[in-house]
Amino acid sequence: MLRSILVAMVLSGLVFADFTDDFESYSPGDDIEASSNWEKQPDGGQCLVVQNGTGNAAEACFNDSTFIGYVCTAADFWADGSVAMDISPQGAGSFSGVYARLNVMGGGSYTAGLTIFSGSYTYAYIAYANSEGGYDLLYSEPGPEITPGSSVNVKLDVEGNDPVVLSLFIDGEKVVSINDNTYLLDEGICGFVMFYNEEEPEIIIDNFEVTERQQSLRSLTFGALKALFR
Numbered sequence: 001m002l003r004s005i006l007v008a009m010v011l012s013g014l015v016f017a018d019f020t021d022d023f024e025s026y027s028p029g030d031d032i033e034a035s036s037n038w039e040k041q042p043d044g045g046q047c048l049v050v051q052n053g054t055g056n057a058a059e060a061c062f063n064d065s066t067f068i069g070y071v072c073t074a075a076d077f078w079a080d081g082s083v084a085m086d087i088s089p090q091g092a093g094s095f096s097g098v099y100a101r102l103n104v105m106g107g108g109s110y111t112a113g114l115t116i117f118s119g120s121y122t123y124a125y126i127a128y129a130n131s132e133g134g135y136d137l138l139y140s141e142p143g144p145e146i147t148p149g150s151s152v153n154v155k156l157d158v159e160g161n162d163p164v165v166l167s168l169f170i171d172g173e174k175v176v177s178i179n180d181n182t183y184l185l186d187e188g189i190c191g192f193v194m195f196y197n198e199e200e201p202e203i204i205i206d207n208f209e210v211t212e213r214q215q216s217l218r219s220l221t222f223g224a225l226k227a228l229f230r
Contacts, residue, residue, distance in 0.1 A: 019075045019210045023049050023056040032058055032070065038191075041069035045194075052204060057088075060096075060194050060203040067133075067195040071102070072210060079187040081212035084155035084169070090148055091201025092116050094194070098208075099129065100158045101188035107131025108185055111193060112156035112168050116201065120145045124175060126156070126166050128183045129193075139178050144170055151206070159213075161186065 021037060026049040033040045040046060045062035047070065060068055075083075083098045097113015112126045124143030129135040144152050155169040163179035190210055194203050 018212055019072060019208075021072075021074075021208045022206060023058050026056060028056070037072065037074035039071045039073050041067070041071075044068045047205065050204070052206065055206075057086075057204050057206040060201070060205075062194075062196070062200055066197065067193070069191065069193045071189055071191045072208070073189075075190055075210040076212075077104075077187045077189055078210075078212045079161075080159045081210065082155050082157040082169075083190045083208075083210050084153055085192060085208040086151045086153050086206040087114060088149070088151035088204040088206075089114060089116055089122075089146065089201060090203070091196060091199055092118050093198030094196040094201035094203060096192075096194045096203050096205070097125070097154060098156050098190065098192050100156055100190045101164075101185040102190065103185050103188045106185075108183060109188065110156065110158060110164070110166055110180070110183075110185060111135070112166070113154050113193075114143050114146070114152070116146075117142075120147050122146055124154075124168060124170060126168055126176070126178060128180070128185075136183075138166065138180060139168065139176055141176070143175075151204070153207070 028049055028051050030049045031046050032038045045065045045068040047058040048061050049056050050059045083100050087096050089096050095115045097111050099109040099111040102109040108130050111129050114122045122143035123140050126139040127135040127137050153171050157167040159165045163181045167177040168175045
């Protein structure tokens with residue numbers, strides 16, 4: 001399914017790198033996949049639009065799954081830039097975050113976000129995630145305390161090729177910058193993921209934003225394009 005999404009993005013030419021979604025254009029109850037801006041991982045749960053205060057947000061509905069994943073088809077392939085969103089998670093053992101440079105050929109990506117350790121206590125992380133669902137933590141330290149009803153903005157900034165510089169921002173403040181000298185992922189796509197390993201959590205997201213620092217990367221390498229059709 002993911003490969004078919006990537007093929008469609010390459011062939012359509014109707015996608016742009018910079019993108020924001022505050023979910024105000026949806027009606028409560030909509031799956032965000034109702035918009036052409038998003039594609040959902042078919043074997044996972046879904047995010048439904050809900051009224052949150054005076055505006056809209058999107059709420060995790062895991063259904064019978066422990067995983068939710070969306071590709072932001074509106075954001076194109078890009079290399080240097082950032083992906084961010086507001087996260088309001090409740091539930092020990094839950095993970096929620098954004099990802100970037102989801103690799104066409106290998107399926108790996110860089111991801112960053114928050115996991116609830118206990119109560120309102122969190123850990124902030126940066127990781128490499130592979131296509132089988134495994135991950136390698138590149139950074140993990142105590143994060144902000146999140147009380148019920150509050151949210152934090154998490155941003156992953158990605159730059160360079162060798163090394164790849166990964167920076168984590170929380171509420172606009174840089175937490176850490178690290179160098180990846182191992183996986184060295186090139187341009188890819190982005191989106192967000194949520195999963196849990198204990199009780200089903202409550203997670204609300206809002207204000208998803210992608211910002212690219214270069215001209216839109218519409219031309220993949222010939223080898224990467226061939227890989228889409230294997």
